[in-house]
Amino acid sequence: MKKSTKLLILILVLGLLYSIGKFARGHGGGEAQNFLEGMYFTSFVLFLSSFTILIINIRHLKHYL
Numbered sequence: 001m002k003k004s005t006k007l008l009i010l011i012l013v014l015g016l017l018y019s020i021g022k023f024a025r026g027h028g029g030g031e032a033q034n035f036l037e038g039m040y041f042t043s044f045v046l047f048l049s050s051f052t053i054l055i056i057n058i059r060h061l062k063h064y065l
Contacts, residue, residue: 011042011049015042015045015046018041019038020038021038022038
């Protein structure tokens with residue numbers, strides 16, 4: 001696997017662990033909302049990371065097209 005793929009998988013796993021942790025630490029009936037907020041944050045970070053990797057490697061994409 002490429003380094004960028006490993007990085008994205010690591011971000012996803014850490015985000016899931018963060019969301020599960022928010023779910024486990026939640027109290028007062030808002031656990032599901034905390035989990036979803038964690039997933040929204042993870043999705044945003046994954047999007048920014050993927051976009052950054054795409055921009056950095058844009059010249060390599062021409063080779064594959």
